[in-house]
Amino acid sequence: MLKKNTRNADPRTTAPRYVRVYTALREWIDNGKYTPGEKISSEEEIGLMFGVSRITTRKAIDLLVEDDLVYRLHGKGTYVAENVNQRAGMANIAKRMRDARRVATRGKFDRIEISEIDADPKSCVDLKLSTGSRVLRTSYVKLFNGTPICYAVSYIPAEFGMNINSSDLRSDTPLSLLEKKGFTPVSGHQLINATLADALVASILDTNLGSPVLRIKQIVMDRTQTPIERFIVYYRADKYEHPMILHERQDLDLVHGSAPIRK
Structure with a gap:
């Protein structure tokens, strides 16, 4: 017990x-x-x-x-x-990546937007696409007690032929929809950093320009190490906590300052 x-x-x-x-x-x-x-x-x-x-x-x-x-x-x-x-192993990697965005995928959705657009330069780099490629962009805001707590944006190569509508995003994430279509996320890159809300993020999250926000970026790979999704979520720093239990030495090293700091 x-x-x-x-x-x-x-x-x-x-x-x-x-x-x-x-x-x-x-x-x-x-x-x-x-x-x-x-x-x-x-x-x-x-x-x-x-x-x-x-x-x-x-x-x-x-x-x-x-x-x-x-x-x-x-x-x-x-x-x-x-x-x-x-x-x-590989299956657990996908679950751990979903853990980082779990709060962003549960609760009340608002301002759902879906469109196919030209890939911006950063998406081309992250998704290994050529200039002029198209991506399916989905975005939404999550509300908690009527207050926006996070703003999430997903980019998926348009060549995958994903057909996503707003009702899909009320029950599934873009990553889950990719899995249903047969893609298997097995690895990825994740970056978590503190930043300041620009005009767009501040407006969407109903906070002040320059307010602190937590930004999580994920690049999800399939079995062939092909990028299948670029996902970015912004959390209001005053409305979000992510509890964790640290049980490995390298986890403690990260907390105690052994991790590299971007200058």
Whole structure:
């Protein structure tokens, strides 16, 4: 039995409580606190650990089931997948990239825009496209309690023939839609940096020009190392937290300043 978490979820945190519970449970599976085949704590017990309702706990476990990390046995409980340690390869890379954008893909959508445009120079470089190539650009704003918290933009090579409409984006991400079309994300590059809101981002996120924002950029690759998506999301710094549990030395080195700093 895992010890009770005395640090209850902070209600001021923008990330929904079920996402924070999911993040903690997933980290416990990743670092071996829950081992393959082991029965995890009940929904009621997990709710007590984090000070949340059973409904919130159930939603968190639903995400673990969705990620194939646990499975439910009717009348018996929820168990860690037997081959969970073997999932740390290519399939898990795609899941971890989705984790970074999870808040940006759940909740109420607003200002959905979809268009095919000429690829800008940065998209040409990131997606390895020639000048004059076309891309499918999708963008949306996510709201939390009526307040915009993030602005996301996705670029996909038009040659892939993706046909995306606004109703698709209310239930799936562009990355998920690529997977449904047969593309398999197996690796990628991710850059997280602090920046200042320009006029466009400030207007969309209803914040002041020059306000701090968190920017996450992902370039997603398929099995042939061909870029299949360029994804950029901006989070309001005053409305977003991303809880993590660090359990490897290199993770701690990043926090303690051993990571390179861009000058």
